[in-house]
Amino acid sequence: MTSTYRTSGSPEPCALPGVPEKKPRLIATDLDGTLLRDDKTVSARTIAALAAAEDAGIEVFFVTGRPARWMDVVAEHTARHGMAICANGAVVYDLHRGRLLTAYPLAPQDGLAVVGALRAAVPGTAFAVEFTDSFAYESQYLPYDPEPDPVIGPVEELLAPGAQGGRLVLKLLARHTVLDPDAFLDVARRVAGEHGEITRSSPSALLEISGTGVSKATTLARCCAERGITADEVVAFGDMPNDLGMLSWAGTSYAVANAHPAVLAATTHRTAANQDDGVALAIERILAG
Template sequence: MTSATQHPPSPDSVLAAPVPRLIATDLDGTLLRDDKTVSDRTIAALADAEAAGVEVFFVTGRPARWMDVVAEHTAGHGMAICANGAAVYDLHRGRMLACYPLDARDALSVVAALRTTVPGTTFAVELTGGFAYEPEYPPYAPMPEALVAPVEELLGAAGGGQPVLKLLAKHPTMDPDVFLRTALAAAGQHAEITRSSPSALLEISGTGVSKATTLARCCADRGISAEEVVAFGDMPNDLAMLSWAGTSYAVANAHPDVLAATTHHTAANEDDGVARVIERILAAR
């Protein structure tokens, strides 16, 4: 990635790249507003991009079951890379197209390392068909249908044979960035570990599985090169994708590491930063 020092941050950096064939955008903190809605300006920009022949991919840490926030605005862009690259979904047909799971043995190795290194860590498991968590793990919302048991049991059973998309590790008090660095040092050899939440919540995927690797596969299937992709993001789980794409944008509200790593900056998610760039791309065509 090119250092941002060569491109001072501005709400509307000038796009200096080939006309893109695909736009890959994160959702939370990037495309979505803080209230988890999509603005009218963004809806129009996404539709205009597809009408102009530019594909749009949603690339998110969210599971497919949380994609309802954009499902009604997908128009032609029904492709979503979910769970930080662990799954590819066709949102129009409601079906999984590909899955790149976390091996349960690797997940157990991460659990053992973090239980030793960071006492007080609790765990949850994102499965292809649902969610499971430890009794001490605080879920995002009430989930009466979820499996509840020690994570060693959940991974041992692997959710009744369901592939594990992500292991989640949460700590009640630790600084999120310190938690990430500590986990990478203790268990990074067993899995991909990243974060996208403002809290101390880690997202753990199979080795070699990231937003970038799955986006690259999807683009290769379409004959699209990295240089023909424009990507948008805001958090550490976006860094691999932003590094891979030919042109990378951080929204103004992005994590400092993302602002420092991206080639271009745009306005914050609350100010339609993604839509502004798409509008300029289409105007340049």
């Protein structure tokens, strides 16, 4: 999601993004706060840059914390770049055919363990569950985008044995209305990190919990291995803590100017902010280089 760490519209005065030493085979980009502008749209410049990358033989993957049902924002612009890794690595989704290809779910018992640990350590935490085909949440949880006829109930009931009705749990979400987002993440990892992969992409205190070992990085690495693509042939873009694993794994990594401080510290290159088409700028430089 859009970061609160915006500093300026460009990386540094008169600076342009660096380029990898060799032409990449795959570009992996986060969406919110990175590829998308603040109004959640894809600019014409970005659409053109993605198409130019694929014309040059570079595959494009969208790698996002969004669920597949929120991918319409880019699906309409995917002439050929139709692969997405959604829910922080829990799903590989074919945008062209509108179908789930692979899922790496969170075991309900692990979700319940995370809930129990956070209820004890951080009173006032509210929870939601992202299933393969739906979203459910507790009455105290304030959803980002309320849906018609939502399923509302205690998360312990939503994750109870047999309550899923064959649906897979892709992601558990935990929200707190008062805590500092990074402090909330630190506490959650300390008390519940053994039960799942805990991260965040929102500027608010909203945590995202996937199955143990499931992240943008691990699923991207699997998809690349299937294609015979190595890490040093991948260029990745991101802005928030849920991008850190992917950015560290890729041979070349870019932080947009509005990125979280940890992302700025972990990446090899900088580019302009999402609002100023930073991903497009870097892709143009890569193709020209």
